[in-house]
Amino acid sequence: MRALGLSLALLGFALVASPPARAQSGATEAAPARALDDAALRAACFDLLGRPPLEPERAEWLGRARHEFLDHWLARRETWANWVEEQLYFFLLIDNFRPENERVAELPTLLAAGKLDVRTAIHRIALSPSFDQRNPGADTFVTVVMEQLNGLRVQKNVRELEVGKGIYDGRPGTFLGKSGSTQADVLRIAIEDRSFSQQFLVREHRRIVRAEPEKGTLAELARRFQRDPAEFRAILREWMLSSAWDERVRSRTSAPNRMWIAALHVDLLGREPLPEEARRLRTALDGLSDTGPLRSVLARVLIDSGQVKLPSKEAIADPTRWIADLFARLLGRAASPDELRAFVAAFHEPECRPQTVLYALVTHPEYQTY
Amino acid sequence: MAHRNDVSLEHTGRLGADRRAFVLGAAAGALALPSLARAALLAPQERKTKHVVLVAFAGGVRTRETFGTPGNVPTLEALAKDGVLYKRVKSSNLGHFGAALSIFTGISEARGIRENARGGDPTLFEYVRKDGGLSASEVWISTSGGAQQTNYSYGLHPDYGARYGANTVDGDGLFNAEFKSILDAWGRPKTLPQREAELLGRMRGAIGGGASGAGDDSARVEKYILDELTSGTADIRGANAADAKAIRVARNLLVLFKPRLVSIVLQQADAAHGSYNGYVEIIRRNDEALGDLWRAVRADPELRDSTAFVILPEFGRDADLNSRRGLDHGDGSNDLEYVTATCWGPDFARNRIIEDDVQAIDVCPTVCELLGASATKARGKRLPRLYA
Numbered sequence: 001m002r003a004l005g006l007s008l009a010l011l012g013f014a015l016v017a018s019p020p021a022r023a024q025s026g027a028t029e030a031a032p033a034r035a036l037d038d039a040a041l042r043a044a045c046f047d048l049l050g051r052p053p054l055e056p057e058r059a060e061w062l063g064r065a066r067h068e069f070l071d072h073w074l075a076r077r078e079t080w081a082n083w084v085e086e087q088l089y090f091f092l093l094i095d096n097f098r099p100e101n102e103r104v105a106e107l108p109t110l111l112a113a114g115k116l117d118v119r120t121a122i123h124r125i126a127l128s129p130s131f132d133q134r135n136p137g138a139d140t141f142v143t144v145v146m147e148q149l150n151g152l153r154v155q156k157n158v159r160e161l162e163v164g165k166g167i168y169d170g171r172p173g174t175f176l177g178k179s180g181s182t183q184a185d186v187l188r189i190a191i192e193d194r195s196f197s198q199q200f201l202v203r204e205h206r207r208i209v210r211a212e213p214e215k216g217t218l219a220e221l222a223r224r225f226q227r228d229p230a231e232f233r234a235i236l237r238e239w240m241l242s243s244a245w246d247e248r249v250r251s252r253t254s255a256p257n258r259m260w261i262a263a264l265h266v267d268l269l270g271r272e273p274l275p276e277e278a279r280r281l282r283t284a285l286d287g288l289s290d291t292g293p294l295r296s297v298l299a300r301v302l303i304d305s306g307q308v309k310l311p312s313k314e315a316i317a318d319p320t321r322w323i324a325d326l327f328a329r330l331l332g333r334a335a336s337p338d339e340l341r342a343f344v345a346a347f348h349e350p351e352c353r354p355q356t357v358l359y360a361l362v363t364h365p366e367y368q369t370y
Numbered sequence: 371m372a373h374r375n376d377v378s379l380e381h382t383g384r385l386g387a388d389r390r391a392f393v394l395g396a397a398a399g400a401l402a403l404p405s406l407a408r409a410a411l412l413a414p415q416e417r418k419t420k421h422v423v424l425v426a427f428a429g430g431v432r433t434r435e436t437f438g439t440p441g442n443v444p445t446l447e448a449l450a451k452d453g454v455l456y457k458r459v460k461s462s463n464l465g466h467f468g469a470a471l472s473i474f475t476g477i478s479e480a481r482g483i484r485e486n487a488r489g490g491d492p493t494l495f496e497y498v499r500k501d502g503g504l505s506a507s508e509v510w511i512s513t514s515g516g517a518q519q520t521n522y523s524y525g526l527h528p529d530y531g532a533r534y535g536a537n538t539v540d541g542d543g544l545f546n547a548e549f550k551s552i553l554d555a556w557g558r559p560k561t562l563p564q565r566e567a568e569l570l571g572r573m574r575g576a577i578g579g580g581a582s583g584a585g586d587d588s589a590r591v592e593k594y595i596l597d598e599l600t601s602g603t604a605d606i607r608g609a610n611a612a613d614a615k616a617i618r619v620a621r622n623l624l625v626l627f628k629p630r631l632v633s634i635v636l637q638q639a640d641a642a643h644g645s646y647n648g649y650v651e652i653i654r655r656n657d658e659a660l661g662d663l664w665r666a667v668r669a670d671p672e673l674r675d676s677t678a679f680v681i682l683p684e685f686g687r688d689a690d691l692n693s694r695r696g697l698d699h700g701d702g703s704n705d706l707e708y709v710t711a712t713c714w715g716p717d718f719a720r721n722r723i724i725e726d727d728v729q730a731i732d733v734c735p736t737v738c739e740l741l742g743a744s745a746t747k748a749r750g751k752r753l754p755r756l757y758a
Contacts, residue, residue, distance in 0.1 A: 148484055351569060
């Protein structure tokens with residue numbers, strides 16, 4: 001038992017202090033500030049990319065500074081493609097209501113290049129025919145705009161709702177303090193209103209930091225965002241470098257279906273799911289309140305499909321290390337001595353296959369969190 | 371600690387054995403209840419109703435196109451003739467999501483139309499499960515509106531919540547041909563030899579100290595899903611395909627699991643925004659699908675004399691057509707705010723029409739009471755003059 005504990009300690013050291021990419025350099029370096037361990041790297045990838053790191057990315061980024069990671073990925077199309085997906089999901093513009101036009105399709109590229117800000121991006125999404133089809137009629141359209149863009153309860157803002165509906169139907173009026181006379185005016189006014197900045201920042205803060213922003217801080221951020229919506233990239237960077245985000249890394253919450261699907265593909269197949277694969281699986285999982293049973297079925301189906309490349313049992317020379325690495329890679333944490341002991345003991349039984357170990361990890365509820 | 375759902379696909383036991391296990395489990399649960407809760411559970415056992423089908427005929431449906439045009443809804447007409455018809459049920463224009471949720475919580479509470487989050491109040495599913503000591507397999511919701519509607523299964527009230535939630539299945543989400551094609555391509559999970567299954571259970575049990583929380587219910591749900599995927603539900607087509615799947619799923623659940631409570635949430639009548647004719651067609655087809663469900667119940671010896679139906683829209687629609695010759699919902703008219711509720715069951719009066727105003731939020735306490743539960747947080751009252 002002592003030997004196992006010792007080897008685990010050594011392994012833990014190896015994983016944290018000698019990430020693969022840096023271990024190869026042979027140089028002696030001080031650990032960077034806020035160095036990315038498996039937990040932080042996995043969390044950061046989920047938050048920015050909607051998936052865990054691919055194996056080459058894990059090798060590249062483990063042990064490096066978080067700010068370097070952010071600077072790299074905040075300028076990448078993949079990050080903003082994921083951000084756009086988050087927005088589409090928020091507006092329930094999915095499946096048949098997904099906007100397919102060029103102006104929405106080019107958003108990730110323009111956002112990554114800094115040629116467009118997030119407020120304009122949301123404006124474009126809301127101007128798409130899909131948004132109109134998803135929210136048909138004056139009452140539904142204006143209600144959704146007020147609720148989702150401005151965070152206003154229409155039952156408490158009946159007058160604004162009625163004026164907004166009039167403007168939607170072409171009657172001039174003053175909506176949220178500004179004049180308008182068309183459906184497009186309703187959107188423009190809503191998005192330019194300060195309540196949009198506030199609502200958007202609260203929503204994004206909850207998503208990234210998993211907490212409510214402090215009131216004073218929110219007011220300041222909203223002022224900053226209202227002045228220049230392009231500031232959002234810097235705000236996002238600040239959030240992910242904060243101690244509040246460190247706390248988020250330590251907390252676990254159930255992964256949305258789309259993230260779980262992406263994780264399963266990245267972790268087991270080494271690639272992201274194709275959009276069509278992801279859509280079909282997500283639609284099925286979104287149809288269940290308790291997705292645990294179906295997620296377990298799907299994970300097992302994928303492992304049994306023969307597409308997952310696993311070493312043969314004989315080729316695994318050091319089962320302890322192999323299992324410990326699976327814990328780090330799939331759960332974003334080191335295995336406890338008890339966990340490692342139980343897994344290694346099971347692995348040595350003749351009936352246990354490498355697939356059995358993988359089943360245990362990816363069908364466990366912890367794998368369904370992030 | 372082994373978890374049965376790991377090896378669920380190896381389960382080949384007949385459903386009858388599962389049913390017996392459910393009944394025994396529920397009985398054991400009832401004996402373990404505090405005396406007050408037990409009294410509440412036992413009192414209605416003198417009633418014949420053991421199963422309730424609650425249908426939110428939602429998407430915004432006016433009475434004009436249902437009981438105002440009887441030819442559209444022969445099933446509802448027949449149910450009403452043999453049951454109780456509430457002609458003036460006050461609903462609230464809270465958006466589809468909020469209005470349907472208020473049927474389940476018994477509380478009219480504003481919710482965002484596209485709000486994809488759970489409410490703070492307990493639902494009737496939680497009341498029924500908690501008070502009755504029922505397993506998750508006894509309480510289901512079958513929906514047609516996608517991700518948002520899974521939020522109906524339970525609220526976030528600290529005394530209730532996920533542990534008392536209903537199983538929710540979105541027929542169109544899960545049982546669609548595209549998803550089925552993925553499973554066809556990947557294949558089915560392989561059956562594990564017993565020893566390997568034990569080792570798997572042991573490893574899973576070791577993760578995080580063994581608190582994974584999955585159990586027999588999950589295993590049964592897994593099996594049900596896989597079986598259902600191979601049936602014809604995924605192949606249903608037509609203007610009301612999503613609604614029809616939700617009704618079909620509920621029918622199969624009822625016949626297979628004999629749950630205490632099945633709720634169905636329809637949605638496609640909302641096509642009315644753009645097409646009045648399309649909306650009427652969906653009402654007709656949904657009525658027809660409900661007719662299939664009703665026939666299945668009456669053909670089942672265990673269900674026919676013990677199952678009650680409660681059917682109502684979440685709200686109506688505007689009095690006048692919009693510029694697209696469709697119907698929106700926002701004019702505050704009686705057509706929008708008053709709907710009709712149909713109740714049919716072994717304990718209910720027959721051919722009774724109630725002209726007095728009642729409320730959609732009265733449904734929650736009524737269904738709870740029928741099943742021996744108490745909707746303590748609901749603000750509605752029990753529907754009047756319901757019983758024979």
